[in-house]
Amino acid sequence: MRSDEERILLLHRKAQKLHYQKMTRTFGAVTACLLIALVTVIVKVDIPLQSLTGNGLAASSLLGEEAGGYVLVAVISFVAAVCLTVYCIKRRNRKTWEDKENL
Numbered sequence: 127m128r129s130d131e132e133r134i135l136l137l138h139r140k141a142q143k144l145h146y147q148k149m150t151r152t153f154g155a156v157t158a159c160l161l162i163a164l165v166t167v168i169v170k171v172d173i174p175l176q177s178l179t180g181n182g183l184a185a186s187s188l189l190g191e192e193a194g195g196y197v198l199v200a201v202i203s204f205v206a207a208v209c210l211t212v213y214c215i216k217r218r219n220r221k222t223w224e225d226k227e228n229l
Contacts, residue, residue, distance in 0.1 A: 171195030
């Protein structure tokens with residue numbers, strides 16, 4: 127038979143596991159939405175091939191009028207990467223904090 131402390135500890139572990147599963151589902155949904163948005167942007171952007179095979183000035187070609195789609199995709203990718211990094215850092219800090227509380 128288990129003592130009250132063991133039952134409470136098991137209850138807290140179960141609550142943490144359920145919270146982790148909820149956060150994982152949320153993270154998966156956000157990732158799927160970002161992926162759909164990026165694919166939509168890539169499919170909808172119409173860039174003529176003449177601008178890609180121009181005079182060989184690759185970096186300066188991003189400043190042209192036809193490269194707006196590439197810049198938009200780069201900005202969206204950067205923002206998604208920053209959000210993912212911040213989420214992972216917060217999750218790691220929260221997990222280490224919870225581990226310290228359980229000791």
